[in-house]
Amino acid sequence: MNKKQFLRLESINKRFGGVHALKDVSLTVEEGTVHALVGENGAGKSTLGKIIAGVYQPDSGKIYVDNCCVKYHSPREALADGIALISQEIALVPQLTVIENIFLGIENNHRGLIRNKEIRKRYYELIERTELSIPPDIPVYCLRIAEQKKVEILRAIARNARLIIMDEPTAILSADEAQKLFALIRKLKSSGTTFIYVSHFLEEILSLADNVTVMRDGQCVKTSPVEKESRETLIEAMLGRYVSLGFPEKIYPEPDAPVALSVEKLSREGIFYDISFQIRKGEILGLAGLVGSGRTEIARCIFGADPKTEGNIKVFNKIVNPTSPKEAINAGIALLPESRKLQGLILKLPVIYNISLPHLRKVASGPFIKLRDEHNRVKELLSTLNVKPLDPWIEARALSGGNQQKVLFAKWLFEKPKILIADEPTAGVDVGAKHAIYQLIHSLAREGIAILLISSDLEELIGLSHRIITINRGRITGEFSGSDLAEDKIMHAIFSTAS
Amino acid sequence: MEIAQRKKFDFTKLQVILRNYGIILAFSLLFLILAFSSPAFLTYRNLHNIIDQSAEVGIVACAMTLAIISGNFDLSVGAIFAFSGCIAAIIAAKGYVGFALLAGIVSGLILGIMNGLIITKFRANSFIVTLATGYIIRGLAMILTGGRLIIVNDPVFSILGQSSFLGIKIPIFILIIWISITWILLGRTTFGRAVYAIGGNPEAARLSGINVDRTKIIIFGINGISAALAGLITVSRISQGQADIGSLVDLQAISRVVIGGTSIAGGEGTIWRTVFGVLLMRLMTNGFNILNVSPFYQRVLGACKTMLP
Amino acid sequence: MEIAQRKKFDFTKLQVILRNYGIILAFSLLFLILAFSSPAFLTYRNLHNIIDQSAEVGIVACAMTLAIISGNFDLSVGAIFAFSGCIAAIIAAKGYVGFALLAGIVSGLILGIMNGLIITKFRANSFIVTLATGYIIRGLAMILTGGRLIIVNDPVFSILGQSSFLGIKIPIFILIIWISITWILLGRTTFGRAVYAIGGNPEAARLSGINVDRTKIIIFGINGISAALAGLITVSRISQGQADIGSLVDLQAISRVVIGGTSIAGGEGTIWRTVFGVLLMRLMTNGFNILNVSPFYQRVLGACKTMLP
Amino acid sequence: SSQNQSSSNSNDKPIRIAMFILVRANSYDQARIDGVNKKAKELNAQVDIFSCEFNTLEQINQIQDAITSGKYDAFIIHPNDSNAVVPVVNEALKKGIIVIAADAPIGPDTRSLKPYPEGVKCVIGRTGWSTGTWLGKALLQAAEGLDKCKVAYLIGSQSQTIDRDRYEALKEVIKDHPNIEIVAFQEAQYRRDLAREIMQNVFQAHPDINVVVSSGDQMTLGAYDAAKEAGIEKNIKFIGNGCSKEGWQAIKDGQLFASYADIPYTQGELLVETAVKAVRGETVPESINLEELSPPLPPEGPIITKENVDKYQPQW
Ligand SMILES: Nc1ncnc2c1ncn2[C@@H]1O[C@H](COP(=O)(O)OP(=O)(O)OP(=O)(O)O)[C@@H](O)[C@H]1O
């Protein structure tokens, strides 16, 4: 089937200071197709998407839309041509309500005056069409991240865009929500909408996309119809080598290993109740549940970031009950938060400042930081984790999403904790890096660190955990280990209410 | 347990109410106190004075609300106030009153737009830009007047600031009209949405296709007009133009906006908050004057009101 | 094609350099201009004066840099400046000079810590809180002095502001020491890291185990000390205390920090930037005085000279 | 006795006066308030003080609020801006309130002490123009015998009419003396520290200055500080304005050459006395020129130098 081409890029170049993010990228996207972009972290996928959507301007090269050469100076101009971007990081106006965000800039108006009734009508039409429902009048800062993502998707669709660029939309959606999104994409595709779809989930791409372009180090290494590709061929093209994606072999802790973390009847009014579990030294405990089931809240509560209403938290049999993250850190607990942008990293600051922040005492004598020590240890960590570029003084915001995630890991490995809580540790990480993180988690467990793992990717959770407990609406609904670690059983427990 | 919970709940709810409506509460409280402490307070004449005296700062503060919601400051409004006032006084002193008013407003608009252009074209911080342009503009006003008073004797010119219509002073009408305009702009128009959006998250606004630069330029244009309008009223009130009038107007306007409860972080706020902020402060000064509170204690008392939630 | 690319690349590089080192460029340029326009400029005595005159604002601006990097403002430093100066003058006038200096510094520290406590305990905006406490503190200074000059005739008291050591004025030593202290604090200590972190992203800082509240309280304490130190120097220089001194110091300090290139958004900035910001402004005033630029035109020329009268 | 306001016996009823001043935290104003309070106590008057902190609009608002409160028999107004208060003064006069102008005249003509607008009972003060003329005369005296006399003038605030009038008048006086040249003219905000800084810089450019004149003793003393630091204070004659206690002492010590004497305490007494008289319907003079009051001033006029310093007691 030979379709009309919608978008053509000709030798696009883009530099950020010394980084050559895109090198002579040429690409053709056909109308009414889903064109996938895959590649390692930092390969330039997001940069390419932003250039197409007018967020960045290319240093050189040409963009053709409908065979017309265009030069966008702002997303506004790209939107006028029907090109909308759903960026990797959430970009909503937090104080405005859902409906205000969705129709921002395209409000129905009569000489500038907004007509609320008509907007509301359009909103309900949109909800009906997309089957993504969100209450319209809540300010978006009150929504969970996954729901915020949905608002972004609705915003793009409300613009009746002809090309929608989705940059890792499913990284923070749960499996069932992702399925809804795929159905929506297929429906819109059949009515002629074109998609550029960036993702690290190769299965998604293989089942959803028509064509796929693989990027490596700012270059397009190949473009081909998806039927001709498989997981293995894509990985090889991305990484330049083949990496087995199997999970590392589980090494179980000694059955009589001491209990590292013990949570007893932990409750937080209105969010979760009666949470009790134990993690042994060297054990990986998985926490499974739907988005919004309360996993993140449990983790934050253990870390002292949120108050609890009841219960005890013990580390190696000593009650710690942290009331602030500082106390938790001192007790040997570390938390890898789910939002690296809002909770994890300080984007303006150099990587080195970010990494040493929780452990400054370890590289300081009295109040004075030993700058050389700090520099050396950070550099070592960065190279262990293979962060690109390997520059401790680069600002965190200049790193690609996946590399930011690695920096976040490095932050908690600077000084090894006794207990590591990892909330969605592989969100937005490329397959190669994901594999590295799996290895890392296992090696940490082998070193005797107790790990509480939260992930919305059930396969990953099962592949890594020694034991899994399921949460539904803030209550534990089941515990699985050994041969019970099977997807169907766990799924069942995730959906069942109270045990 | 159950009780402790309920207590906690009510407490946070009270906090929310206080944060949202504290300004109204403070206003009402002060109003009652003044009404009971002085018979002179609750007279038509005095209330009329209070609103009349609020006109200049009120007008500037309403426009400043737009700037602050959009995440910007305009520290040049005091200078534009003086500049436009002087321009108008100079022209009016020559006898062209109508043209003087027009020239005053237009000069404010132009200066405001220039602020906007500098801020958007050089991607500069509005705080710094308007601090600097404020100095330049006031310097120009000084050169324009030679540092002297420009006395306007034309009685027509004094209508704006000194006359009444239906027993109500003209500045009050202007204030009310300006409040309505900014209120509608902010609450009911696409422009107003854009103001909130660029204050809340400029990146998201840009991605939504908002013309961020144009919106900012308009905001500063409106601030320029408001400063000019206020300057004209003052010049007309005192029948003279002078380069050093309005030197506190910018800080006063900002503090009124903030006291009303609009956050300087941007993205939030309303005009009614600002209106209450202006009235509260004016009420306080009026009360001090009526009750003749010692200036020493005025400062201390006056500071407490700033800290209200 | 290749050429176009290269051009663009250089342009952005130039922009980056300008943004980062523009303040040094501006400083050098002005220095050269002044050196060529007046023989009186490049004398030891004059350069010495320039640094001496920078002491008060420089000291306050260095501490203000910490506040601004942490995402806060301290608008009460002007009032603390006056309060501590008056306390010291009153005690020194009674003959206890050593105790006077101590009392001045300690009062500044206490007032600063109180600012910090109010801001952290009520989770209030520092802009508003310090605006208000500034009013209160200046009110207290007025009550303390009854609005009168407090004249200190003790020659020991005037050492701080008027004497020299090795031919260099004492305030210069104090300035240099204070610059070094704040520089080391910010660049080399765990506290400094915390300052950057809470300015860059307070939530992430908290989750990294930073005690955000304690850090803020210390920052405001340091600002209090700096204001007191500067106030003492001024009072010692003119041998008299008065409640209305230092009324522009807060805005001057903030503008110096910002002109140096530290962003008011927080999370970025350095002490050397502030030092250059202070010197640049002082150079400008010095040039105006030496070249006898008319006060009218000073305002226009000193567009970026912002807050200095 | 303050309760029986209905009493027709006019001498028992305290007379209520509102006094509008520019700033409170200031020794000059404190001295004047002392004079006001002393006289008020003597004459059974009550004076409420309103300070506008140099803000013209605020002063207008204060006067307006005071009219509305209906509490006052008389207003004593030290205008922040002579002309701007005219409309509101008219309002007060219409209400039958006695108005006395303090320190400076009200109205567009700032160079004479004629009451304005019609109905204002009395002007008690002196004009900036005459102060400047006196300062000019002192300058001539200081320049006597010099072939070339370089002068630095520090103005308090260039945007204040009274301050500009002083400077204009001084220039008028030296117009016919080509040997006198003003080489530096700067604004020092009536602040000693700022004057010191400015003069430090000015002395770098003009180490051979002969006379420093300012419109406030504080500024002159700041200039003296700077000269002393540079070690050139002996070569320079310093002329101040106001003759504060410090300025007076400096004249006595030979540091200052001359200062124009202001008598705020006497002014305060006269203001209340005149206001009370006017309220009681007694006749009062149209104006009182403070420069002509001797005592407390020396008979030869308000310029205090080493010759007559012992014949005068500073009031602030
Ligand atoms: N604003 C910026 N400033 C400086 N460098 C940047 C900026 N944005 C991206 N880069 C650099 O450009 C390169 C490409 O980044 P990009 O975000 O496009 O990668 P990506 O393919 O989307 O990676 P990921 O899968 O991790 O999201 C990276 O090396 C990154 O460090």
Ligand SMILES: Nc1ncnc2c1ncn2[C@@H]1O[C@H](COP(=O)(O)OP(=O)(O)OP(=O)(O)O)[C@@H](O)[C@H]1O
């Ligand atoms: N900012 C918020 N405001 C109001 N309610 C919230 C907020 N964040 C979370 N919640 C509520 O808390 C509950 C648990 O949310 P949480 O984010 O902990 O879920 P989760 O299982 O970690 O899901 P995920 O991390 O996948 O989003 C949900 O019911 C959610 O509605």
Ligand SMILES: [Mg+2]
């Ligand atoms: Mg990306």
Ligand SMILES: [Mg+2]
């Ligand atoms: Mg979560």
